[in-house]
Amino acid sequence: GQQLNQSPQSMFIQEGEDVSMNCTSSSIFNTWLWYKQDPGEGPVLLIALYKAGELTSNGRLTAQFGITRKDSFLNISASIPSDVGIYFCAGRNSGGSNYKLTFGKGTLLTVNP
Amino acid sequence: SQTIHQWPATLVQPVGSPLSLECTVEGTSNPNLYWYRQAAGRGLQLLFYSVGIGQISSEVPQNLSASRPQDRQFILSSKKLLLSDSGFYLCAWTRGADTQYFGPGTRLTVL
Numbered sequence: 001g002q003q004l005n006q007s008p009q010s011m012f013i014q015e016g017e018d019v020s021m022n023c024t025s026s027s028i029f030n031t032w033l034w035y036k037q038d039p040g041e042g043p044v045l046l047i048a049l050y051k052a053g054e055l056t057s058n059g060r061l062t063a064q065f066g067i068t069r070k071d072s073f074l075n076i077s078a079s080i081p082s083d084v085g086i087y088f089c090a091g092r093n094s095g096g097s098n099y100k101l102t103f104g105k106g107t108l109l110t111v112n113p
Numbered sequence: 114s115q116t117i118h119q120w121p122a123t124l125v126q127p128v129g130s131p132l133s134l135e136c137t138v139e140g141t142s143n144p145n146l147y148w149y150r151q152a153a154g155r156g157l158q159l160l161f162y163s164v165g166i167g168q169i170s171s172e173v174p175q176n177l178s179a180s181r182p183q184d185r186q187f188i189l190s191s192k193k194l195l196l197s198d199s200g201f202y203l204c205a206w207t208r209g210a211d212t213q214y215f216g217p218g219t220r221l222t223v224l
Contacts, residue, residue, distance in 0.1 A: 033212060042203050042215035043157075086155055090213070099145050099164060101213055103157045 006089050006104025014112050019076040021087060021107045029091035032065050032072040033101065037086045046087075047074070079111050115140035119204050119216040126223055132177075132191040134219050136204030139185065144206040146187040147213070148179055151201040163187060199223045 006023045013019060023032075031050055035043035047058050049065035049072060056063055062075045072089055089104040116139045126132060138144050148160040159172045161179035169179050176195060180188045187204060204216040 042218045106155045
């Protein structure tokens with residue numbers, strides 16, 4: 001089956017630092033999504049990407065749809081304590097069943113004030 | 114706007130007892146509906162999805178089942194819970210191939 005490799009698995013940073021995480025796929029995706037999950041809650045959509053090369057921002061967050069369509073990146077600038085959580089990437093491929101997403105295993109972000 | 118509800122929020126059940134978790138979506142029609150389980154290891158495991166009433170696709174063989182008795186209602190069930198069924202259960206919905214949105218989740222502990 002399809003696999004998404006998300007890295008890093010965890011990050012420990014100081015408040016104010018920038019953060020970068022990425023996902024790579026073994027197959028081509030036509031949609032990339034980035035979610036954030038706070039403890040005990042459901043994942044919340046941060047950014048959706050629909051076109052290769054697309055660069056989209058949401059406040060301090062910026063995500064890019066890789067030109068090869070097999071990867072995506074999420075950057076967080078000037079991190080703050082409330083950025084703590086698990087960040088998931090997810091992709092939907094361009095063939096077969098279009099109903100399912102493939103998820104990365106998540107990046108656990110800890111921000112030290 | 115669309116909203117998704119799950120209940121209960123938390124549940125503690127003994128091994129061998131039955132289970133019924135409910136998910137409902139408001140503000141949309143004919144959604145695709147999904148059940149995921151999230152274990153302590155953080156990954157999201159797709160259990161079931163449904164593209165319409167009475168249509169259920171199972172992703173992982175297990176002692177769980179799903180049903181969709183109404184357009185915007187999705188139920189996760191078990192006749193006899195196992196210890197390994199403990200986890201965080203998430204319901205999600207989409208309209209076709211659109212973006213997927215998650216509910217608040219149900220924390221299930223099987224003792």
